[in-house]
Amino acid sequence: MKNEKSKDKKKSVKPDQKVKKGDKFTCDSCGMVIAVDDPCGCDACNLVCCGQDMSYSPC
Ligand SMILES: [Zn+2]
Numbered sequence: 001m002k003n004e005k006s007k008d009k010k011k012s013v014k015p016d017q018k019v020k021k022g023d024k025f026t027c028d029s030c031g032m033v034i035a036v037d038d039p040c041g042c043d044a045c046n047l048v049c050c051g052q053d054m055s056y057s058p059c
């Protein structure tokens with residue numbers, strides 16, 4: 001069993017997937033794209049834009 005009480009709305013970073021340099025986050029609402037230049041090392045780093053989690057796209 002692992003992380004059952006995690007909020008899973010929309011796709012976000014998986015718990016076992018660290019954000020890497022070059023990965024991108026996209027806002028499905030306004031289309032803004034953020035590229036990771038300096039990874040923070042979070043296990044699950046979720047960025048928010050337009051009040052919703054941004055979609056994570058590994059490079
Ligand atoms: Zn947005």
Ligand SMILES: [Zn+2]
Binds near residue numbers: 041042044046
């Ligand atoms: Zn982070």
